[in-house]
Amino acid sequence: MLVFLVTGATGAGKSTVVRGLRDRGHRAISLDADPRLCAWTDAAGRRAVRPAAPDAAWLAAHRWSWDPARLDEIVAAEVAGDAGPAAWLCGYAANAAELADRFDTVFLLDIDLETMRHRLRDRVGNDFGRAGATAEAADTYYREFTHAWRGRGAVTIDASRDAGAVIAQLLTASGVPPRSLRR
Template identity: 45%
Template structure:
């Protein structure tokens, strides 16, 4: 059964770039923003709405980018049954803090405000959010609160101002370490079960010269 890791962070932290890099390395990684049927804009009542081409600050303050819980559950179930050692789901959403218990591990890739701003301006960035309408103003307004919430919710934090290959190495190492910790906990729990008998270690082989 696959181990499912959420990699999250503020806009411009490098989630999509990390997803592409992990995939190129042979890891199973998905950029959640582009996953069919998962993400949508919602109003304050949770109703699906279409985002204006150039949203103003008033509209953005009363709407949020959200994951559909049923679609997320389906995606995670598919990942768990896929037979891969682990899967990295990379993204962020306004309602993610209500859904974190779906994941085995949460890693926040962290950047400062200056790094976020410079990356939002990058011509290599495919996501237009941060360049359309008042989206840059919204991200600046919410940077400190969004960043603090993601840092608090994460099991681990990785400095994402480093090159993407360094970030990928850290994320993979943390996932591997956490997997080992989970396996160790399960083995210890099994050993404490009533009636469990620990097998004697095999005898060392003796050789004669």
């Protein structure tokens, strides 16, 4: 089984991709939804609780990170399972590049800065990037994150398009059949 990482800046469409892949019968997991995997951490790697309205100083001293041991558990479970030709793990973390060797391919959902800002203003559920210091941080993370993944050779997917086109482009780029018979 192939294990893919689908990543992108906040607002790039990772959660939408998870839903769309699942609707098409593919194994897709939102890494951001796993509380044992994801957490805000300080410079020493200790978990921290994000304030309701973090200021720039707090955001500069903390990052959204994945726990490597938990990620290894998730990947091992997917490889051991019989869920089809591929597992699509979708999420963002500041330390994702350090953990990229766990994946067969990394796909970068690529959007421009204005599209990201528009999506963040309109989204429901996750308030990160909508206003204040988190909006400024989202802009900074966007620039750093997308530049870094492009430099690492991630397969770039035009995520400014509608969800169906994005998923079709992912499936084509991955070589996984467009419709899996498994659910």
